[in-house]
Amino acid sequence: MGITYNAETQQFHLFNDRISYLMKVLRNNQIGQLYFGQRVPDNEDYSYLVEESKRPMSSYVFEGEYGFSLEHMKQEYPSHGSTDFRIPAFEILQPNGSRITNFIYKSHQIYSGKSKLAGLPATYVENDDEADTLEIVLCDELINVEIILKYTIFKNFDAIARSVEFKNCSDNTYHIMRAMSLSLDLPDADYDFVQFSGWWSRERYRKDHRLAQGIQSIGSLRGHSSHVHNPFIILKRPNTDEAQGEAVGCSLIYSGNFLAQAEVDTFNVTRLTMGINPFQFDWQLKSGETFQTPEAVLVYSSSGLNALSQTYHKLYRTRLAHGIWRDRERPILINNWEATYFDFTEDKLINIAKTAKDVGVEMFVLDDGWFGTRTSDTSGLGDWWANKDRLPNDVKGIAEKINALDLKFGLWFELEMANKDSELYRNHPDWILHVPNRRTSHGRNQYVLDFSRIEVVDYIYDLVAKILRSANIEYIKWDMNRSITECYSVAYPAEQQGEIFHRYILGVYDLYERLTNEFPHILFESCASGGGRFDPGMLYYAPQAWTSDDSDGVERIKIQYGTSYVYPVSSMGAHVSVTPNHQLFRNTPLKLRGDVAYFGTFGYELDLSKLSDEELAEVKEQINFMKRYRNIIQHGTFYRLKSPFDGNIAAWLVVSEKKKTAIVGYYKVLNDICSEYRRIKLFGLDESRRYEVSIDDKTVLGTFSGSELMNIGLITTDFSAGESSREEGQHCTDFWSRIYVIKMAE
Numbered sequence: 001m002g003i004t005y006n007a008e009t010q011q012f013h014l015f016n017d018r019i020s021y022l023m024k025v026l027r028n029n030q031i032g033q034l035y036f037g038q039r040v041p042d043n044e045d046y047s048y049l050v051e052e053s054k055r056p057m058s059s060y061v062f063e064g065e066y067g068f069s070l071e072h073m074k075q076e077y078p079s080h081g082s083t084d085f086r087i088p089a090f091e092i093l094q095p096n097g098s099r100i101t102n103f104i105y106k107s108h109q110i111y112s113g114k115s116k117l118a119g120l121p122a123t124y125v126e127n128d129d130e131a132d133t134l135e136i137v138l139c140d141e142l143i144n145v146e147i148i149l150k151y152t153i154f155k156n157f158d159a160i161a162r163s164v165e166f167k168n169c170s171d172n173t174y175h176i177m178r179a180m181s182l183s184l185d186l187p188d189a190d191y192d193f194v195q196f197s198g199w200w201s202r203e204r205y206r207k208d209h210r211l212a213q214g215i216q217s218i219g220s221l222r223g224h225s226s227h228v229h230n231p232f233i234i235l236k237r238p239n240t241d242e243a244q245g246e247a248v249g250c251s252l253i254y255s256g257n258f259l260a261q262a263e264v265d266t267f268n269v270t271r272l273t274m275g276i277n278p279f280q281f282d283w284q285l286k287s288g289e290t291f292q293t294p295e296a297v298l299v300y301s302s303s304g305l306n307a308l309s310q311t312y313h314k315l316y317r318t319r320l321a322h323g324i325w326r327d328r329e330r331p332i333l334i335n336n337w338e339a340t341y342f343d344f345t346e347d348k349l350i351n352i353a354k355t356a357k358d359v360g361v362e363m364f365v366l367d368d369g370w371f372g373t374r375t376s377d378t379s380g381l382g383d384w385w386a387n388k389d390r391l392p393n394d395v396k397g398i399a400e401k402i403n404a405l406d407l408k409f410g411l412w413f414e415l416e417m418a419n420k421d422s423e424l425y426r427n428h429p430d431w432i433l434h435v436p437n438r439r440t441s442h443g444r445n446q447y448v449l450d451f452s453r454i455e456v457v458d459y460i461y462d463l464v465a466k467i468l469r470s471a472n473i474e475y476i477k478w479d480m481n482r483s484i485t486e487c488y489s490v491a492y493p494a495e496q497q498g499e500i501f502h503r504y505i506l507g508v509y510d511l512y513e514r515l516t517n518e519f520p521h522i523l524f525e526s527c528a529s530g531g532g533r534f535d536p537g538m539l540y541y542a543p544q545a546w547t548s549d550d551s552d553g554v555e556r557i558k559i560q561y562g563t564s565y566v567y568p569v570s571s572m573g574a575h576v577s578v579t580p581n582h583q584l585f586r587n588t589p590l591k592l593r594g595d596v597a598y599f600g601t602f603g604y605e606l607d608l609s610k611l612s613d614e615e616l617a618e619v620k621e622q623i624n625f626m627k628r629y630r631n632i633i634q635h636g637t638f639y640r641l642k643s644p645f646d647g648n649i650a651a652w653l654v655v656s657e658k659k660k661t662a663i664v665g666y667y668k669v670l671n672d673i674c675s676e677y678r679r680i681k682l683f684g685l686d687e688s689r690r691y692e693v694s695i696d697d698k699t700v701l702g703t704f705s706g707s708e709l710m711n712i713g714l715i716t717t718d719f720s721a722g723e724s725s726r727e728e729g730q731h732c733t734d735f736w737s738r739i740y741v742i743k744m745a746e
Helices: 305-319 346-359 394-404 423-427 454-470 494-518 536-541 553-563 590-597 613-635 706-712
Strands: 002-006 011-015 019-025 031-038 090-093 104-112 131-140 145-154 159-168 174-186 192-197 205-210 214-219 232-236 247-253 258-264 270-276 283-285 290-292 295-301 333-335 363-366 408-413 475-478 523-526 544-546 575-577 603-605 637-642 649-655 661-668 690-695 699-705 736-744
Touching: 002 104, 002 131, 011 131, 011 145, 019 145, 031 174, 031 295, 090 159, 159 174, 159 305, 174 247, 174 295, 192 214, 205 553, 232 258, 232 270, 232 305, 247 258, 247 270, 247 305, 247 536, 283 290, 283 494, 295 305, 305 637, 333 346, 346 363, 346 394, 346 613, 363 475, 394 408, 394 454, 454 494, 494 523, 494 536, 523 536, 553 590, 553 649, 575 590, 590 613, 590 661, 590 736, 613 649, 613 661, 690 706, 699 706
Parallel strands: 333 363, 333 603, 363 408, 408 475, 475 523, 523 544, 575 603
Antiparallel strands: 002 011, 011 019, 019 031, 090 174, 104 131, 131 145, 145 159, 159 290, 159 295, 174 270, 174 283, 192 205, 192 232, 214 258, 232 247, 247 295, 258 270, 637 649, 649 661, 661 736, 690 699, 690 736
């Protein structure tokens, strides 16, 4: 691992054992992009990668010379208007109305380790020898502004973290109108653009399409990263699949409005950009001030999409998430929401908790409805004190009763919202985001608090901290149930209204930072009507997220499969819920629901006391299984085997670090008859060792070599290969699943 600078050629090379990133100072003293991909030798001159040609209708930088045009140069952080006509990485509005700039190389520094980003979540290192960082200072001498391009390359990950800092060294005030976290010019356009899109209850479906000349993009203008598009894309070669081929991933560590874009010019150069969405963004940069963009993480894989995902999984699990829960096995919990909704008493909750304890659950989580005057979604949000009609002994009292059952206790909050029917709103009606003298929209009968204001964040922090100090609370589910409309703050002048979306997210991060620092023992789970803010920014503070409000076992196969392209299994909140499912009204077997939920943090979202004795026995078996294997599932190496987006059958695999144990989840949505014989090739095993394979950790199928299981495959043929028997357990049904447990033979 290292970063080198060749003073003679003014070339930078960031590299580890597997990847290289090359750039250099161009003839006009701006920074040019040379190469990002598989490792190439160091200490060589790659200047030949800068190609110049006279092309009609182009404009040229140097007077009297044809050839050097920024329109045809691959650049690191391009601007618009001085011979480059593509979408730029940044834009600065100056007092005279001009947006033309000329940022040229001034200096650089290389150092071991990685610095924190002020006020923003980002990847980190625990020891300086884990990474090297390069900071390149660019300066526009006319306006006296500096741009610092920040790059970190990791020793153990095929990843480069990038961000940008703007610094106003002048006496003037400027407006940053666009500030991407990264720009990457790639030399061709032979890629598929892979995005992860959807809506509430169908988040992160994989969507692929070929790059074409023009602009392809995804983003959010909702004030949060959103259910609609996740802030992550992949550019993959057309022949790349899970096991082989080249791919570039780009992920933004940010929870607000974002843009991910690929622009292909008519010479088939691809410009990849990612950062804060510039629509309605306008950051006033006063004299002496700085602005820091969020961090983006580039990952390169020459070995397929599983390898790309595994880099993100381990990096985000171990060097983005932090705190004492980062490496711990997650407790198996039960949440009362779908069991009771708002209809509960303390006695009802205790009865649910008792049944849960009997079957092996480790934590009880009290969801919405415990505070203020909250008995429906029309009132109480913002009043964070116990509803004494429901909790006569306060939060402390129910926490003690739950703890007396030898269960941990968790609590739901929605800290960024208020109902108009609340003490908070009656006392501070100007604390919601709204435009004076205009109608204010609602979502779920609630309004968004103005977290761009420190006094609002302070108020919420004081209320929540008081509760957390008063009771033994070991888990918080932090919800956020609507997008932002009327994004205007009465606390800021007109020229700063373009800052409010970003300032809001900075306020959310500030509150998370304070709470996680004061209460480091608490496990935070982020939620935004399920997966509406499932992003790396949240993962920094909350090592797990509620993956989707849709807990249907069949839909969750797709949702969790799509989520796995960038997020680790340990980050996915996955619960077994009641049937018929409350979102789709689909009846699915308890076994399928459990077999899918294993591949997450695992828990239950139902009233266990309403289950039959047979069902309770099955729940107990599920919990025992999860306790045996959760460390492997949550911290092992995850492989996608068969996509639910491509057919009726889906499968995935987790392998333990030392390759001694593997768990395969295998799912068939609809039954078939007289089907083909089936097998599926596994990954990640030791070819030279033998493994015992069993179904559901019970029925042993036989012993096979790792080489057999990976090259020939695991036989997954089921009863539908012929005429199914009427005998119990000798036939398949719709919504059928198996768990294969694979253990290295002694």
